[in-house]
Amino acid sequence: MANFIDRRLNAKGKSTVNRQRFINRYKNQIKKAVSDAVTRRSVTDIETGEKVGIPTRDISEPTFHQGQGGVKERVHPGNDQFTRGDQIQRPPSGGGQGSGNGEASDSGEGQDDFVFQISKDEYLELLFEDLELPNLQKNRLNKLVEYQIYRAGFTNDGVPANINIVRSLRGSLARRIAMSAGKKKRLEELKNKLKLLEDTPGSNADLILQLKQEIELLEQKIAKVPFIDTFDLRYNNFAKQEVPSSQAVMFCLMDVSGSMDQATKDMAKRFYILLYLFLTRTYKNLEVVYIRHHTQAKEVDEHEFFYSQETGGTIVSSALKLMHEIQQKRYPADEWNIYAAQASDGDNWADDSPACYSLLEKKILPLVRYYSYIEITNRAHQTLWREYEALQQEFDNMAVQHIKQADDIYPVFRELFKKQAV
Known part of the structure; x- marks a missing residue:
């Protein structure tokens, strides 16, 4: 009997090729599982990959076997009931007991699912395949990694x-x-x-x-x-230190008035997660600023941003003013790449919508790389949507999309950031 011993210096990653073949073969099923897993993540959680499950019926291999019917001669060990020439009655169709178990589990995974872990890079690659940041050609120099020389003690060798x-x-x-x-x-x-x-x-x-x-x-x-x-x-x-030239800030603006229920906020959260993960593929240093508003705007942390609720009306311009103030104080446009994402159900004072148009036109859109607005509602559009649509016609870094249900989020996101024809 031959024994094979692996004496390669690096024995790790030997199954990488097979893993890539598996992912390429079942990419559609994996991408669907990855897109469904977005909701469970925090906005800034990119340090880990994702555990995905594929139903075993989707990964079955073609096999050759004997069909039903015909005359078969078999020897069954341990037989003490039949003799040669006895005829065994065929079992009724569908009466067999299969080994599968279709029962659902409390963790969201069926017992017949094939579950495996994908890495962070595989997760992002599958999630954002064929997507790109619009207007990126204006900022290619900011993607270069620069180094700064600094003193790092003393050494015994040198010039x-x-x-x-x-x-x-x-x-x-x-x-x-x-x-x-x-x-x-x-x-x-x-x-x-x-x-x-x-x-x-x-x-x-x-x-x-x-x-x-x-x-x-x-x-x-x-x-x-x-x-x-x-x-x-x-x-x-002397040692080299990376200068964070590839840096960006992501402003998240959301209405938290009484008309925004928790289901609407959860849909907005999925969109913000997708945008954050997408930006981290381009920018090494990415900061997030959360601004919630009703009649007044306030900078908050992530938990308060998604789970607090206020009563009263909605004044969107208050959030735009606060965003501009924060950007001027902490994120100069010549040093930071600025992105903004706004989620709302479309409610706003009618007199405030022209003010939003003016703020975006004169102060915000000339400075940001991309401003995306999603309106999550099943109702007819109001004045805010019409003002934003007019801005979309005027500025190429402004995008407006409508979301009715959770299934629309990922397609809308892909529509916002699809690769532009050259």
Whole structure:
């Protein structure tokens, strides 16, 4: 019997090719499972992949087998009831007990589902295949990774131009002290002893000569200690640090008045998640600003943004004004790529809609890369929709879409960010 031992240096990822074949083969089923899993995520959660399940009926392989009918001769082990020539009655059609179990589980996965984990990169690739950011050609330079040189301590190797004189002399002094301190102390003792013998009449001349020779030998050893050695040299160390030039900010604006129920907010959340995940594929540093509004606007965290509810009317311009103020203070347009996404059910004071048009036309749209507005409602459109439609005709970085139910979110998102014909 042959034994095969894998002695490759890198034994990891050996099934990568098979995995890619599997994903390509069942891409439609996997993409559907991935798009359905968006709702369970936080807006800024991109650190992990996703666990997806595919019904086993969708991954069945073609097989060859004998059809029903015909004469078959078989030997059944353990037979104690039949003899040769007995005829066995065929079981009724549909009476067999299959091994499958179609019962649903409380985790949303059927017992006949094939469940596996996909990585973060695979998740994003499947979710945003064939999509791109509009107007990106205006900002290609901001996608380059830039580096900044900064001091990073000292090193033993380097070029002469980077020698640190103070550190090198300090090392030289420490080395000379370590190598000659004992000799200098011994030299001082011998000199004192020699002086004492020379001042004493009748001292032994041979002892005096021996001391002089030892003193001379110590002085030669001390003199041989170099003032500076290559071991003492220290160089300034410099390292590269990435400059976050590829940075963007995503403004999320949402109406939280009494007309916006939780189901509508959940649909808006799915859209914001898709937009955030999509932007992270282009920008390394992405910040999110949440602005909720009814008659007044306020910057909040993610939980309050999606789950708080207010009563009263709706003034959309308050959110646009606050967004512009935050952008001017914290996110200069020459340093940040600005994106905005607004979700609403279309309610707004009729007198406020022209004010929204003016704010977007003069202050916001000239600065943002892309402004997307989704209206989540089954009712007829109101004044806000008509003003935004007029802006869409005037600006190519303004997009307006209508969502009626949760199933419309992903198709609408793909429509907003589909690749433009060259």
